[in-house]
Amino acid sequence: MDRIELLRPADWHLHVRQGEAMRAVVPASAAVFAQALVMPNLKPPVTTTAAALAYREEILAAARAAGGRAASFVPWMTLYLTEATAPQEIDRAVDSGAVLAAKLYPAGATTNSDAGVRRIERIYPVLERMQQRGLVLCVHGEVVDPEVDIFDREAVFVEGVLAPLVARFPGLKVVLEHVTTAEGVAFVREAPETVAATLTAHHLRYERNAMLAGGIRPHFYCLPILKRERHRRALVEAATSGSPKFFLGTDSAPHPRGAKESACGCAGCYTAPLALPLYAEVFEAAGALDRLEGFASRFGARFYGVAESTERIALVRRPWTVPAAVPLGEGEEVVPLRAGETMGWVVE
Ligand code: NCD
Ligand code: ZN
Numbered sequence: 001m002d003r004i005e006l007l008r009p010a011d012w013h014l015h016v017r018q019g020e021a022m023r024a025v026v027p028a029s030a031a032v033f034a035q036a037l038v039m040p041n042l043k044p045p046v047t048t049t050a051a052a053l054a055y056r057e058e059i060l061a062a063a064r065a066a067g068g069r070a071a072s073f074v075p076w077m078t079l080y081l082t083e084a085t086a087p088q089e090i091d092r093a094v095d096s097g098a099v100l101a102a103k104l105y106p107a108g109a110t111t112n113s114d115a116g117v118r119r120i121e122r123i124y125p126v127l128e129r130m131q132q133r134g135l136v137l138c139v140h141g142e143v144v145d146p147e148v149d150i151f152d153r154e155a156v157f158v159e160g161v162l163a164p165l166v167a168r169f170p171g172l173k174v175v176l177e178h179v180t181t182a183e184g185v186a187f188v189r190e191a192p193e194t195v196a197a198t199l200t201a202h203h204l205r206y207e208r209n210a211m212l213a214g215g216i217r218p219h220f221y222c223l224p225i226l227k228r229e230r231h232r233r234a235l236v237e238a239a240t241s242g243s244p245k246f247f248l249g250t251d252s253a254p255h256p257r258g259a260k261e262s263a264c265g266c267a268g269c270y271t272a273p274l275a276l277p278l279y280a281e282v283f284e285a286a287g288a289l290d291r292l293e294g295f296a297s298r299f300g301a302r303f304y305g306v307a308e309s310t311e312r313i314a315l316v317r318r319p320w321t322v323p324a325a326v327p328l329g330e331g332e333e334v335v336p337l338r339a340g341e342t343m344g345w346v347v348e
Contacts, residue, residue, distance in 0.1 A: 002317040004289060008034035008069075008309035009276060009296035013138070013177050013198045013249030015039045015268070016059060016075075020329025025254050026059055027066035028272040028326075030073035032347050034309030035301075037076045037138075037249070040103055041112035045080035049092040052077040052099050069311075076100040076306070078138060082115050083122040087129035094133045100304050101136040101175070102126070106157075108144045110223040111253065111267055116140075120161065127165075131172040136304060138175045141184065142224055151208075154224050155183040166191055173303070178203065178251045180224040182234035188245055189238065196303050198249025199239045199295075201278035202269050202337055207232045218265040219335050222253065225267075239295055240288035247300035250275045256332040257325065270336045274322050277345040278338070280315050284345075314348040 014029055014036040016022050029036055038059065040046035046055055056077050063073040079085070079093050079102040093099035104123070105116030117123055130137055141162055142153035158176070166174060176188055179197040188197040202222065207229040211220035220226060238246045252275060253268030260266060271278065276296070283292045301308040324340050325333040 001289060004280075004292070004315050005312050006293040006315070007297035008032075008311040008313045009248060010034055010300050010309070011036040011250050011252070011275070012175070012247055012300040012304070013037060013039065013200070013251045014272070015041070015251070015253040017254060018042050018055070018058075021254065021332070022058065023062045023065075024327055024329045025252075025270075025272060025334075026062040026073075027070050029252065030063040030066055030070035031068060032276050032313065033073065034311060035074040035076060035306070037078055037100060037304070040078045040080035041105065041110075043112060045082070045112065045115050046078070047080050047082055047085065047115070048089060049079065049096050049099055052079060052093070053096060056098055069313075072311075076304070078103050080105065080115065081117060081123055081126065083117055083119070085123065085126050087125050090126060090129040090133055090135055094135050099135070100306070101138045102130060103138045103140070105140045106142065106144050109140050109142045113140070120165070127169050127172060131169050134173065134305075136173045136175060138177050141176050141179070150225055151227060154179070154181045158184050158187045163187065166195055170194070175303070177249060178224060179235065179238075180227050181231045185234045185238045189243065193245075196245045196247065197238070198251075198300075199235055199246055200249065200251045200269075201271055201275050201282065202226070202251075203232065204235050204239055204282040205278055218260045218262070219269065219337060219339070221260070221265055221267055222251065222269045223267040236282060236286050240283060240286045240291050242291050242294060244294070244299040244302060246295065247303065248279065248296045249300070254328060254334040256328055257335050258332075260335065270334045273326065273336050274338055274343055276315065276347050277343040280345040281343070315345045316348050317344060318346045319344060320346050
């Protein structure tokens with residue numbers, strides 16, 4: 001098979017930053033994906049519906065300016081939950097029709113998560129309202145306890161925080177974002193229908209050797225951190241299983257080169273320009289290209305209760321080289337994953 005057609009896909013976990021950086025990176029996602037769920041970890045975080053709607057207008061303007069397929073890109077918004085979020089804010093979010101989720105960042109778990117949640121009990125009234133109103137809870141599933149090894153933080157979170165949360169709010173729709181472990185996958189698979197997970201292309205394609213063997217490669221550093229091969233295999237099995245609980249979320253997270261190539265490099269992999277070809281590479285290696293469309297274009301929309309795209313796009317087998325770097329505005333550049341390397345599929 002040298003050409004596959006699929007419904008135009010959706011990215012259910014995307015960082016597009018703000019200002020010039022946003023205008024620089026939106027076109028790469030919008031040119032391929034019909035819709036995306038935009039993450040709220042800006043400075044300051046997007047904690048209100050009003051801020052989310054203003055941010056959405058900026059993203060829409062950037063997509064329209066790019067033209068072509070990007071002009072019809074639909075950004076869906078996410079609220080950043082803090083311990084001060086009021087249940088009324090959930091009502092405003094749902095009533096806006098443009099906010100599909102609220103995000104739980106355990107404080108300190110990842111990039112710009114300092115304003116996140118320290119004690120989960122403090123957001124129970126908000127979760128109650130989300131359950132009533134049908135607003136999806138997106139979860140960064142890692143504990144922040146410094147005594148827990150960084151490679152174990154997801155599994156400890158799933159058992160100690162997520163499982164009790166799902167039991168306490170049985171009607172709440174929950175997405176375990178960027179699941180990276182066999183334990184996370186098993187939990188989602190066995191959980192009720194209200195629970196789903198996104199999978200990134202980089203966690204499906206790489207295990208931790210890519211980041212650490214033969215030299216330390218900061219552009220592979222993200223959170224949750226890449227795990228060992230046994231976990232990667234569990235992720236591929238989930239993504240290619242045909243289960244509607246597992247769908248595409250790139251977690252494409254651009255940072256300026258200098259912030260990554262540093263003595264204390266920050267977390268996040270920029271994958272937007274190569275995301276769909278990278279997923280295709282993984283599905284092909286698993287002999288499951290026929291299951292890519294469900295994963296990439298259908299299951300997420302179904303979970304979020306929005307329409308899937310009616311447009312079609314094609315993936316064509318043709319080699320191309322990922323650029324060494326792409327502009328990020330304000331004189332900065334971002335190094336994409338696989339920079340300078342060849343991809344076997346191209347989006348047409
Ligand atoms: C993300 C970012 O840079 O915003 N970083 C990452 O490593 N994934 C935040 C996140 O989703 O954790
Ligand atoms: Zn993310």
